[in-house]
Amino acid sequence: MKGKFRSAKNRLFKGMVIVFSLVAITPIMLIVFDLFQKGIKQINFSFFTKIAPDTWDAMTALNHGKIIPGGILNGITGTFLMVSVASLIAIPLGLLIGIYLYENAEKRYAGVVRDISDILQGAPSIVLGLIAYFWIVKNITHGFSALAGSASLTIMMLPLIIRSTEETLKMIPISIKEAGLALGVPYHKIILRVLIPTGFSGLTTGILLALSRVLGETAPLMLTALGNPFVNFNIDKPTSAVPLLIWQFYNDPNMVNLIWSSSLFLVILVLTLNLIAKQIAAK
Amino acid sequence: MNSEKITKNILFIASLSLIMLATGMVLTLIQGSIPVFQKFGLNFIFSNKWNPTAGREQYGALPFIVGTIITSVLALVICLPLALSTSLFLGEYYKGKMIAKIIGTLVDLLAGIPSIVYGLWGFYFLRPLIVQLGFNAQGYGIFTSSVILAIMIIPYATSISTEIISLVPNDLKEAAYSLGATRLEVILNVTIPMARSGIVASYILAFGRALGETMAVTMLIGNSNVIPKGIFDMGNTMASVIANQFGEAEGLKLSALIAIGLLLFLITGIINGFGKFIIKKFA
Amino acid sequence: MDKPIIEIKNPILRIQNLSVSYEKDKYAIADVSVDIKKNLITAIMGPSGCGKSSLIRAMNRMHELYPQIETKGKIFLNEKDISKLSNIELRRKIGMVFQSPNPFPSMSIYDNVIAGYKLNGIRQKKAKRDDIVEKSLKDVALWTEVKDALYKKGNFLSGGQQQRLCIARALAFQPDVILLDEPASALDPVSTSKIENLLVKLKKEYTIVLVTHNMAQAARISDYSMFMYLGELVEYGKTKDLFTNPTDKRTEEYLTGKFG
Ligand SMILES: Nc1ncnc2c1ncn2[C@@H]1O[C@H](COP(=O)(O)OP(=O)(O)OP(=O)(O)O)[C@@H](O)[C@H]1O
Ligand SMILES: [Mg+2]
Numbered sequence: 001m002k003g004k005f006r007s008a009k010n011r012l013f014k015g016m017v018i019v020f021s022l023v024a025i026t027p028i029m030l031i032v033f034d035l036f037q038k039g040i041k042q043i044n045f046s047f048f049t050k051i052a053p054d055t056w057d058a059m060t061a062l063n064h065g066k067i068i069p070g071g072i073l074n075g076i077t078g079t080f081l082m083v084s085v086a087s088l089i090a091i092p093l094g095l096l097i098g099i100y101l102y103e104n105a106e107k108r109y110a111g112v113v114r115d116i117s118d119i120l121q122g123a124p125s126i127v128l129g130l131i132a133y134f135w136i137v138k139n140i141t142h143g144f145s146a147l148a149g150s151a152s153l154t155i156m157m158l159p160l161i162i163r164s165t166e167e168t169l170k171m172i173p174i175s176i177k178e179a180g181l182a183l184g185v186p187y188h189k190i191i192l193r194v195l196i197p198t199g200f201s202g203l204t205t206g207i208l209l210a211l212s213r214v215l216g217e218t219a220p221l222m223l224t225a226l227g228n229p230f231v232n233f234n235i236d237k238p239t240s241a242v243p244l245l246i247w248q249f250y251n252d253p254n255m256v257n258l259i260w261s262s263s264l265f266l267v268i269l270v271l272t273l274n275l276i277a278k279q280i281a282a283k
Numbered sequence: 284m285n286s287e288k289i290t291k292n293i294l295f296i297a298s299l300s301l302i303m304l305a306t307g308m309v310l311t312l313i314q315g316s317i318p319v320f321q322k323f324g325l326n327f328i329f330s331n332k333w334n335p336t337a338g339r340e341q342y343g344a345l346p347f348i349v350g351t352i353i354t355s356v357l358a359l360v361i362c363l364p365l366a367l368s369t370s371l372f373l374g375e376y377y378k379g380k381m382i383a384k385i386i387g388t389l390v391d392l393l394a395g396i397p398s399i400v401y402g403l404w405g406f407y408f409l410r411p412l413i414v415q416l417g418f419n420a421q422g423y424g425i426f427t428s429s430v431i432l433a434i435m436i437i438p439y440a441t442s443i444s445t446e447i448i449s450l451v452p453n454d455l456k457e458a459a460y461s462l463g464a465t466r467l468e469v470i471l472n473v474t475i476p477m478a479r480s481g482i483v484a485s486y487i488l489a490f491g492r493a494l495g496e497t498m499a500v501t502m503l504i505g506n507s508n509v510i511p512k513g514i515f516d517m518g519n520t521m522a523s524v525i526a527n528q529f530g531e532a533e534g535l536k537l538s539a540l541i542a543i544g545l546l547l548f549l550i551t552g553i554i555n556g557f558g559k560f561i562i563k564k565f566a
Numbered sequence: 567m568d569k570p571i572i573e574i575k576n577p578i579l580r581i582q583n584l585s586v587s588y589e590k591d592k593y594a595i596a597d598v599s600v601d602i603k604k605n606l607i608t609a610i611m612g613p614s615g616c617g618k619s620s621l622i623r624a625m626n627r628m629h630e631l632y633p634q635i636e637t638k639g640k641i642f643l644n645e646k647d648i649s650k651l652s653n654i655e656l657r658r659k660i661g662m663v664f665q666s667p668n669p670f671p672s673m674s675i676y677d678n679v680i681a682g683y684k685l686n687g688i689r690q691k692k693a694k695r696d697d698i699v700e701k702s703l704k705d706v707a708l709w710t711e712v713k714d715a716l717y718k719k720g721n722f723l724s725g726g727q728q729q730r731l732c733i734a735r736a737l738a739f740q741p742d743v744i745l746l747d748e749p750a751s752a753l754d755p756v757s758t759s760k761i762e763n764l765l766v767k768l769k770k771e772y773t774i775v776l777v778t779h780n781m782a783q784a785a786r787i788s789d790y791s792m793f794m795y796l797g798e799l800v801e802y803g804k805t806k807d808l809f810t811n812p813t814d815k816r817t818e819e820y821l822t823g824k825f826g
Binding site for chain 2: 006007009013014016017018019020021023024027028029030031033035046054066093096097099100103110113115116117121122123124125126127134155161182188191197212216218222223229243246247250261263266267270271273274275278
Binding site: 273 | 626628631632649653654655656657658661662664666667668669670671672673681682684685687732735739807
């Protein structure tokens with residue numbers, strides 16, 4: 001009798017675990033399904049080659065039952081610009097700091113640096129937007145700018161790259177490094193020609209994951225890059241980005257149809273990067 | 284200077300730049316919040332009056348602090364059974380199986396969906412659902428935001444705990460089985476107690492994530508600047524009030540928003556530091 | 567020196583009063599003086615932690631990579647103080663092979679052999695490089711096994727092959743001395759005996775210092791042996807003498823398996 005009860009409880013629990021796990025992954029499937037269903041019809045050639053329409057054009061098209069004209073080119077170029085500039089700083093600096101932590105793992109100072117990196121990693125992105133606003137918008141570009149957007153993204157990327165760099169290098173057996181030193185190879189060459197190539201896939205994974213994290217960031221860009229109806233490659237001018245466009249479309253009743261295609265595009269981009277990164281890491 | 288010294292110096296300077304960055308961030312936030320603290324003192328934290336009307340300006344952050352804590356705690360409560368089940372599914376019941384790989388990948392992908400897309404999905408899918416269920420009239424509010432937050436933090440809550448659960452040594456579990464324990468009893472008496480600190484730490488880190496989430500919450504919480512009286516009330520969080528009101532902010536109001544940013548930064552810093560401490564201490 | 571350490575004429579390596587400490591006032595090896603004879607195999611034996619690695623790592627100044635490690639005493643290579651040589655000069659003359667095989671994972675077999683030149687920016691004509699690679703791989707009896715896969719990464723090689731590749735990497739520099747720190751302890755018996763045969767062959771051209779846990783191995787291939795204990799050089803002499811007629815009680819106990 002007692003044994004029956006125990007085994008029933010046991011099975012009930014397993015059932016609950018399975019059900020809750022399925023519940024946990026339902027949203028991702030619903031979201032992706034929803035985005036495809038609603039967004040795919042807006043994705044065409046001009047989606048990638050034209051800038052976002054103004055609300056008037058969108059309204060006219062809607063009233064005639066047509067697909068909204070235009071695309072998200074200004075968002076794509078803006079995202080590309082800001083993420084590139086952010087990477088230009090965050091990748092080398094993050095690698096250097098990660099290497100520093102690896103080389104000086106035991107030092108107390110390195111512990112402090114590591115803790116600070118962890119704290120920055122947990123910092124809310126909106127706060128990073130505030131910082132970039134004060135540093136760049138107010139003092140350097142004197143107005144909203146791509147540079148300010150990049151600055152906030154840089155601070156987001158840095159701790160992710162630092163951490164993955166240190167973790168990757170820690171996985172390389174110390175004797176690989178010593179083999180280089182035993183050949184009389186100078187320190188910087190060991191880093192550049194032995195450690196980095198050996199950890200290449202791990203480092204790449206870290207960088208790709210950091211990129212996929214910042215690609216979809218909206219809040220800090222609202223405070224820094226602001227948005228721009230046109231394609232802009234000028235680093236000290238306001239700039240759009242795909243997530244900023246989504247926000248703009250969301251707030252404009254005439255543009256709602258564009259939300260889904262832009263979100264679909266963004267999600268595919270981010271998830272692809274994610275999957276590539278994990279694929280590389282798995283090798 | 285020989286090349287080894289130069290390399291070491293470059294690495295050190297890179298690490299120093301991170302410390303300077305973090306110090307600069309804190310100083311900037313402090314400097315920006317001075318006006319509002321000068322005017323209202325600690326009342327800024329404990330007052331619930333938020334009135335930006337010129338001439339009668341008054342700023343108290345309590346509604347946002349309370350809103351942030353309630354949404355995040357509620358999110359954690361909702362997330363908990365889902366995340367724990369998922370961790371057990373991945374790290375115990377189906378460890379190493381194909382199905383666990385698939386579910387694990389899907390859970391990871393949750394972390395890749397941009398916040399604004401969660402916001403959209405919450406707005407167009409979840410909100411109508413909540414209206415239908417009759418929880419409240421418009422579907423906005425604390426509860427809606429918490430549900431979305433709960434989904435968003437699942438991957439953070441599961442990552443470390445899954446790993447720790449899967450690391451619980453087999454011989455311990457086998458010892459319990461050999462005494463006739465059921466799987467449930469092994470999980471409750473061996474696995475979870477062994478993995479407790481890892482599980483707790485990952486929920487703390489997930490909680491830290493929830494505190495700082497901006498876009499999704501901004502789109503769903505209703506943005507009312509009063510202390511919510513129940514979980515179906517509308518409210519506002521620290522992050523979302525910054526995102527919402529930053530556009531038109533100047534002078535004292537800007538200072539108030541920055542002060543909120545500072546508080547948010549400190550709170551998330553402390554929470555994350557605490558989580559890391561637990562991991563370090565019990566690892 | 568109170569120990570009767572045998573006299574070696576024209577030693578290639580002369581070690582004088584060497585001490586190494588990892589922590590302040592704790593010596594991993596203390597005041598060791600020993601000479602090493604050219605074109606022979608010298609084995610270093612002793613129980614775990616007695617300072618074997620510490621001793622040979624002092625010979626190519628590996629210790630200086632870790633600022634907390636302190637070394638005292640002098641080492642002469644062909645009567646030249648090694649502390650006066652540059653890193654690259656010293657390590658071209660004294661090569662090292664580690665306990666577990668550690669070819670550079672990012673490099674092809676070819677690049678691994680030539681790594682010492684490449685990484686130090688020593689330029690060479692392609693034909694010369696090819697020669698070096700071929701000779702080194704032939705020296706370690708790996709040439710026929712890998713000559714069709716030179717530009718592949720070495721990770722498909724067996725542990726023993728990888729270790730021979732690492733020896734080839736050290737030989738490519740044409741060093742005077744090769745230090746090997748338990749090079750076969752991670753290998754199976756067949757690979758081990760291949761490496762042993764190789765070392766015996768190599769001593770015609772090189773001086774070999776071999777750290778080993780394995781007494782039988784030392785007895786099989788070494789000409790001279792030293793026995794270390796707790797950071798001290800207890801006994802040193804011709805391998806045959808040391809094994810048949812140890813003078814120190816600790817050596818005898820070790821050789822008869824009382825400890826270690
Ligand atoms: N990096 C280090 N930091 C601190 N102490 C060390 C370090 N390396 C070695 N030691 C200590 O120095 C002593 C000698 O170590 P060494 O590695 O030279 O011994 P060994 O004879 O090579 O031992 P084994 O046979 O185990 O390789 C030991 O007591 C060891 O604990
Ligand atoms: Mg050793």
